[in-house]
Amino acid sequence: MDEADYLSRYPGDAFIDVIGFDMYHRDPAKEDMWMEGFAQTMQVVADFAKKRDKVAAVTECGMLYGNSALVVKGNTRLDWWNEAMARIAPQDMAYFLTWSNFDDTNFDQPYMVEKKRGQELINGFIDFYNKPESVFMKDSADFTKASVTAAAAKEGYGYLLAPNSYSRVLDKLSLSAKLGGKADDVKFVITDRQGRKLAEAAAQVNKGTAKAEFAKDVINGLGALVANVEVLVNGEVSDSVPVLLNMAAPAANPLLVDDFDGYYGDNGLLGGTYNANTGSGCTVAPQLSQEKNGGDSGLAFRYSINKGGYAGIVKSLKKADWSGCDALQLWIKPDGKGQKLIIQLNSNGEDFEVDLSKLAATTEAQVITLPFADFKGKNGGTFDPSSVKYFGIYCNTIGSETVDSVMYFDSIKAVKQ
Numbered sequence: 001m002d003e004a005d006y007l008s009r010y011p012g013d014a015f016i017d018v019i020g021f022d023m024y025h026r027d028p029a030k031e032d033m034w035m036e037g038f039a040q041t042m043q044v045v046a047d048f049a050k051k052r053d054k055v056a057a058v059t060e061c062g063m064l065y066g067n068s069a070l071v072v073k074g075n076t077r078l079d080w081w082n083e084a085m086a087r088i089a090p091q092d093m094a095y096f097l098t099w100s101n102f103d104d105t106n107f108d109q110p111y112m113v114e115k116k117r118g119q120e121l122i123n124g125f126i127d128f129y130n131k132p133e134s135v136f137m138k139d140s141a142d143f144t145k146a147s148v149t150a151a152a153a154k155e156g157y158g159y160l161l162a163p164n165s166y167s168r169v170l171d172k173l174s175l176s177a178k179l180g181g182k183a184d185d186v187k188f189v190i191t192d193r194q195g196r197k198l199a200e201a202a203a204q205v206n207k208g209t210a211k212a213e214f215a216k217d218v219i220n221g222l223g224a225l226v227a228n229v230e231v232l233v234n235g236e237v238s239d240s241v242p243v244l245l246n247m248a249a250p251a252a253n254p255l256l257v258d259d260f261d262g263y264y265g266d267n268g269l270l271g272g273t274y275n276a277n278t279g280s281g282c283t284v285a286p287q288l289s290q291e292k293n294g295g296d297s298g299l300a301f302r303y304s305i306n307k308g309g310y311a312g313i314v315k316s317l318k319k320a321d322w323s324g325c326d327a328l329q330l331w332i333k334p335d336g337k338g339q340k341l342i343i344q345l346n347s348n349g350e351d352f353e354v355d356l357s358k359l360a361a362t363t364e365a366q367v368i369t370l371p372f373a374d375f376k377g378k379n380g381g382t383f384d385p386s387s388v389k390y391f392g393i394y395c396n397t398i399g400s401e402t403v404d405s406v407m408y409f410d411s412i413k414a415v416k417q
Helices: 003-007 034-051 080-088 122-130 216-221 267-273
Strands: 018-026 055-064 112-114 156-162 167-169 173-181 186-192 197-202 204-206 209-214 225-233 236-245 256-258 274-278 283-289 298-305 310-320 327-333 340-347 350-355 366-371 388-396 403-415
Touching (some): 003 034, 018 034, 034 055, 055 080, 080 122, 156 225, 173 225, 173 236, 197 209, 236 267, 256 310, 267 274, 267 283, 274 283, 283 310, 298 388, 327 340, 388 403
Parallel strands (some): 018 055, 156 236
Antiparallel strands (some): 156 173, 173 209, 186 225, 204 209, 274 310, 283 298, 310 388, 327 366, 340 388
16 A cells, blocks of 8 residues: 555545554465565555644554454464564554454454463463553553644635546536535636646535536537546645546447556546455556557556465456356466466356466467356356456465566457357
8 A cells, every 4th residue: 555545535634633544464374474564554654644643543453364353273373463563663653453352253352261271362462461562441541631732624625525536527517515614715626637727616605515517618628538626725625536528438338348448548547447456565556558459558457466465456347248158358468477367257246267377477468268167166156157247357476576567458358259
């Protein structure tokens, strides 16, 4: 995670007091890189909070085994609490929070089984408890006696109610924003992606809501582009969303996963279409590229994976019906790194995968066809082409070295062989 990732979902200084993140150590191996990624994420959050005079915290963390929290026996990192403390203590975190103990099989902290015997993590936890760096409730100062001065983060602020992010605007554009504080001067502005002002409208304010409208001829006169709509309060940008001006939606093709030609050169629009899924300390950044099979653009799958790590992107297909097809076809230019490359389809809630690791060890661009029969279900099921929920690309680490690289994809579609 970097600051850009955090900003993409940050509602604004006027609405936030504590800057935090949730991060769980899933299926911890004895020598994975989770702790390094944990420390890196804390640094990002601490720096972000400091710039905005906010409190930083690890708002939720711990270990997960499968779909459960800790396990009664067989935990692989018996000194996890002290490992975590060694990373947390140097950071400017106000606190870190784990989840609850519900019973002796569903728990997030070790517990005492009887007076002189505890669950297998208890010795490391007692050591953690006794460290001078840890402070528990009984050791905490009485916060009710702290001397504080309350002040608004912003004198005046607002957030956009309309339009929605990445709305297609083909006609007039109606705008509205909710205001707070002392909002004396409110206006709406359309800018290009480089921040140049293209149009401006003064707002009409009534009972804490600002409204305005850009006429159809104003919108049409701006041409086809990805733009930003901003609400300015007292001369400062208070909120902003991207919109698609004069760009009609492409014709629907249920057999096409993606040809990467409908994003108008905008990586933000691409990123909003694909959800990233990564292991600790791993990253993936889908970007448009001129490495392609045809059309305007292809996909650059930029990834960084560490020991035991993975990185993937997923696109929803909304239960596409591929009944008349028997294979998935795509263009790929591998990177020669030989990592575990997985193409994934989800049918009726089950993931089905094809392993292309041998192909990932080569570098020649080619079109490949993957029969549906080659996709293996994680639960042993049979792939149903009449209900395809999503498509995914994953890269998992083979070996112990960190790999930073890029592979290219294009022309991904269901076909009849």
